[in-house]
Amino acid sequence: MIFREIKRLRLLPKSLKLSLAVFGTGIASGLVGIFCHYLLEFIQVLAFGEDKGDLLLQFQSVSAFRRFLVLLIVGFLASLFWYFLQRRVSLLSISKAKQLVGKRSPNFLGQSLHALVQVAIVAAGASIGKEGAPRELGALFGGSLSKGLRLDISDRQLLIAGGAGAGLASVYQVPFASALFVLETLGVSWKLKNIVIILVTTYVSAYCARPIVGGQALYLVDKVTIDSSSFMQAIILTVFVTPLAMMFGYLTKKASGHRITDKKILWTLPFAFMILGGLSAYLPIFMGNGQVLAQWLFSGNSSAYLPVILIIKCLLVCLLLRSGAYGGTLTPSFTLGVGAGYLITGLFGNFGLSLSPNLGMLLGATIFLGTTLNAPLTGISLVVGFTGTGGVIVLPLLLASLLSRIINNKWKEKV
Numbered sequence: 001m002i003f004r005e006i007k008r009l010r011l012l013p014k015s016l017k018l019s020l021a022v023f024g025t026g027i028a029s030g031l032v033g034i035f036c037h038y039l040l041e042f043i044q045v046l047a048f049g050e051d052k053g054d055l056l057l058q059f060q061s062v063s064a065f066r067r068f069l070v071l072l073i074v075g076f077l078a079s080l081f082w083y084f085l086q087r088r089v090s091l092l093s094i095s096k097a098k099q100l101v102g103k104r105s106p107n108f109l110g111q112s113l114h115a116l117v118q119v120a121i122v123a124a125g126a127s128i129g130k131e132g133a134p135r136e137l138g139a140l141f142g143g144s145l146s147k148g149l150r151l152d153i154s155d156r157q158l159l160i161a162g163g164a165g166a167g168l169a170s171v172y173q174v175p176f177a178s179a180l181f182v183l184e185t186l187g188v189s190w191k192l193k194n195i196v197i198i199l200v201t202t203y204v205s206a207y208c209a210r211p212i213v214g215g216q217a218l219y220l221v222d223k224v225t226i227d228s229s230s231f232m233q234a235i236i237l238t239v240f241v242t243p244l245a246m247m248f249g250y251l252t253k254k255a256s257g258h259r260i261t262d263k264k265i266l267w268t269l270p271f272a273f274m275i276l277g278g279l280s281a282y283l284p285i286f287m288g289n290g291q292v293l294a295q296w297l298f299s300g301n302s303s304a305y306l307p308v309i310l311i312i313k314c315l316l317v318c319l320l321l322r323s324g325a326y327g328g329t330l331t332p333s334f335t336l337g338v339g340a341g342y343l344i345t346g347l348f349g350n351f352g353l354s355l356s357p358n359l360g361m362l363l364g365a366t367i368f369l370g371t372t373l374n375a376p377l378t379g380i381s382l383v384v385g386f387t388g389t390g391g392v393i394v395l396p397l398l399l400a401s402l403l404s405r406i407i408n409n410k411w412k413e414k415v
Contacts, residue, residue: 027205032134042123071125071277076270089107111136111137111140125280126276126320135164135167138205146160229353230356293309379401
């Protein structure tokens with residue numbers, strides 16, 4: 001019965017099949033976002049007890065030993081999972097899956113489990129991003145639906161990319177930023193047809209997931225106002241934050257490019273989680289993808305040891321990736337940018353410059369995301385979407401993003 005219906009769908013006009021694939025990918029990616037949301041909450045409650053409404057409070061509500069033990073167990077289980085999975089399944093990145101359309105398809109079950117384990121380890125406190133999982137699952141559904149409907153190779157590649165953006169949109173509720181992410185990072189040309197398809201998939205996905213995931217801003221930020229000094233602040237921060245973002249991007253790419261996948265993962269990954277667990281036992285702010293640290297700073301908190309905290313956070317991300325873990329760097333980049341922006345704004349404030357700490361954090365995050373993603377427009381849109389800011393605040397963010405892009409390009413020319 002099902003196979004007969006699939007055959008009938010294949011006989012439909014090309015435009016109708018494409019429309020079905022686009023809306024189907026959006027809906028499937030929305031369901032992915034909902035599932036990832038529930039999986040994240042379930043594991044956090046299982047590991048750290050009842051939801052306190054604040055993730056940092058939830059981490060702090062359990063003993064230091066429990067935080068250490070949770071991370072140690074998760075590291076051990078994750079190492080076993082990825083060791084045996086990679087012996088049987090060749091994991092494909094989204095870009096690789098696009099390149100191989102028509103030649104080779106991803107292993108649906110293996111890739112799905114691979115993505116879900118990424119969500120699980122972040123829920124348990126791993127210091128890497130969770131956004132890689134919904135992107136991979138969205139791309140997987142987009143590729144499978146378009147293949148089942150026998151669309152052209154180019155359309156199948158477009159649906160894989162659109163599915164990746166839709167997965168990101170569903171989890172973070174940033175459909176416009178997710179569409180820009182696809183256009184800037186996944187090799188999709190800026191044609192009207194492509195733009196429309198990507199926007200439809202990301203907005204359908206976001207609206208499907210919104211009743212469960214929620215449409216509120218991810219971070220609570222006090223109102224930010226700008227004046228003439230805001231543009232000077234954008235220039236200053238760009239000069240100082242861009243090299244830091246470039247360094248973080250370089251380190252994470254190196255770590256991911258030399259990720260351990262052989263037998264050594266059975267001890268390297270548990271060891272990395274043991275280090276994270278030991279640090280988190282005393283400072284739970286190291287736990288998770290960086291969301292708790294960013295919100296802690298946005299809430300007006302600080303520490304004399306903040307530079308050390310940020311350096312350790314950066315090294316933990318690289319350590320986990322190098323030791324065999326998989327995950328994203330989007331939220332860690334955002335967090336490190338927030339911290340760098342806050343520190344440099346404070347530093348220049350000591351020299352008598354009256355600069356806004358909140359604007360400094362937004363500028364730092366914009367520069368970091370634009371640099372590490374190599375997508376300046378996406379960086380601006382993500383910061384606006386994550387924090388619920390907008391209006392004229394975008395102007396200094398645009399200036400910082402543009403100047404950061406120029407610095408990046410000049411550096412690449414020299415290298």
